[in-house]
Amino acid sequence: MTSYTLYGAEVSYFTGKARAYLDWRGVDYDEKPATQAVYRDVILPNVGWPVIPVATMPDGTVIQDTADIMQAVEARENAHPPAWPASPLQRFVSELLQLYGDEWLMLPAMHYRWNYNEDWAYGEFGALSAPDLTPDQQYALGRKNGARFKGALPILGISADTVPGIEKSYEAFLSEFSAHLDQHPYILGARPSLADFAFYGPLYAHLYRDPASGEIMQRLAPKIADWVERMKAGGCHGSGELLSDDAVPETLEPILRRQMREQLPAIKATSTLFSDWAANAASGDRVPRALGDVDIEIESHSGPAKARSFPLWRLQAALDVYDTMSPEDRTRADTLLGRVDGKELKTFRLPARLKREKCQVVLA
Ligand SMILES: N[C@@H](CCC(=O)N[C@@H](CS)C(=O)NCC(=O)O)C(=O)O
Structure with a gap:
């Protein structure tokens, strides 16, 4: 019997984060696409607003927010090693980087998706909502559903004035994170932990998987593309040690x-x-x-x-x-x-x- 269900999408930032964690944790779970029916029957009645990912626990409890999902699974599985580093400085840095991955890498992720991959994204959104429609019908539906997400650009501060800064910052981040990956396989050592899952959300779902963005990552930061692939494969399934003595690289x-x-x-x-x-x-x-x-x-x-x-x-x-x-x-x-x-x-x-x-x- 399947223990957990993750309702989400391949195209979704935060589903990527939760999936990478569940794969690394190695728990038994089923991922189901957040179709229109899932929004209507599962997400809206339990969460109150349209958002993914949503997870159900084996006892049926419905959880939203990736950190809450991960914490609930950590508590229930009580498995080692933990996703949250046990030592204080590594834990503090992990929480800071989770804040950065979740909330600031959203700027390049959303900018590149909607300013470089718009039509492709509409097709993906349509295919997710209604897998049985024709590609043209999916595109039309995707345009409708995707409008809400594209509409988030000004909310996030993505505008003609800030785009040059967002691109400069992202390219610099790519070189900074690549330099880190030259020295360490994951953010805090030889296995993924909280910050890796948080970075994976944007760096997989948008900035690797969206075709024009993926081309940029492969060209400017192949080490990060390699990290994305290693995370996607399950991040060595929980093995490996974090740096000793609470070290932060x-x-x-x-x-x-x-x-x-x-x-x-x-x-x-x-x-x-x-x-x-x-x-x-x-x-x-x-x-x-x-x-x-x-x-x-x-x-x-x-x-x-x-x-x-x-x-x-x-x-x-x-x-x-x-x-x-x-x-x-x-x-x-x-x-x-x-x-x-x-x-x-x-x-x-x-x-x-x-x-x-x-x-x-x-x-x-
Ligand atoms: N803090 C939430 C964020 C979830 C989130 O923003 N999900 C996106 C898709 S990746 C969404 O459904 N957004 C809808 C909205 O913001 O209105 C988490 O970590 O789960």
């Missing part, structure tokens, strides 16, 4: 520095808007997906974006790891934060705490 520092430079200011501006919202909200209130408008700046190109609230939730998870470190571990974390121009994170805290309830982020 120096080759990750340029990526963390990029995160502090590009992503952190947007999150801080969002946090200020969150403070205004939280002042008039009650515990259990659902945090709006967008809290207003912010400006993002990426490689000296700036433009407006929506102040998306979800990254605050991922940042809280990272800061919680920092806040529970022993004084010695925190000193090591502070040294790293200093080297990556992230000293602000020593003191920056959200103005109010968040928690998850019924597949939503709510005020704690």
Whole structure:
């Protein structure tokens, strides 16, 4: 009997992340395409809004959000080694890189998909929703369903003003991550862990699999294409060790520095808007997906974006790891934060705490 079901799509960023984790964990699961019927019968009644991936546990519990899915499977399987590194600095860095992979690599992923692979993506969206239609009918349906996703570009801050910065940043990221992969097979050593799964979402579903984007990755960063293929094959199915002594490779520092430079200011501006919202909200209130408008700046190109609230939730998870470190571990974390121009994170805290309830982020 199948234990878990993952409802998602080959074309989907976060389904890629969850699938890579489940394959690495080696659990018995069935992946089912999120067809129109699945949205209607499974996703909307249980999650409340149209989003993938959604997983069902063996007891029937329905879970949304990749981190929640992974945590639930980790808790249930109690298998070793864990997906979340056990040592504090590696865990802190993993949470930070999850925030980067989930929420900032979304910019190049969505830009390249919708500005370089648009027609192809419509065909894929149509084939997913209605596998039995003809390619022309699928394309027409895909145009309709895909409009919502293409419509996310201005929300994310992808505009004529920021595109040159997004491309410059992505190409630099490709060379930074390639340099890391020259030294280490995965992000923290010889096996995948949380950050690998988070990076795999965009780097597989969009930036490797979309044809024009895949060509760019193969040309500029064949080492990353190789990592994608190794992750796709199951990431050596859980074997291998993370670096000993809680070490964080120096080759990750340029990526963390990029995160502090590009992503952190947007999150801080969002946090200020969150403070205004939280002042008039009650515990259990659902945090709006967008809290207003912010400006993002990426490689000296700036433009407006929506102040998306979800990254605050991922940042809280990272800061919680920092806040529970022993004084010695925190000193090591502070040294790293200093080297990556992230000293602000020593003191920056959200103005109010968040928690998850019924597949939503709510005020704690
Ligand atoms: N934080 C969620 C994000 C899920 C997500 O954004 N999924 C995309 C597809 S890859 C989606 O369905 N988006 C619909 C929307 O944002 O309205 C997770 O980790 O599962």
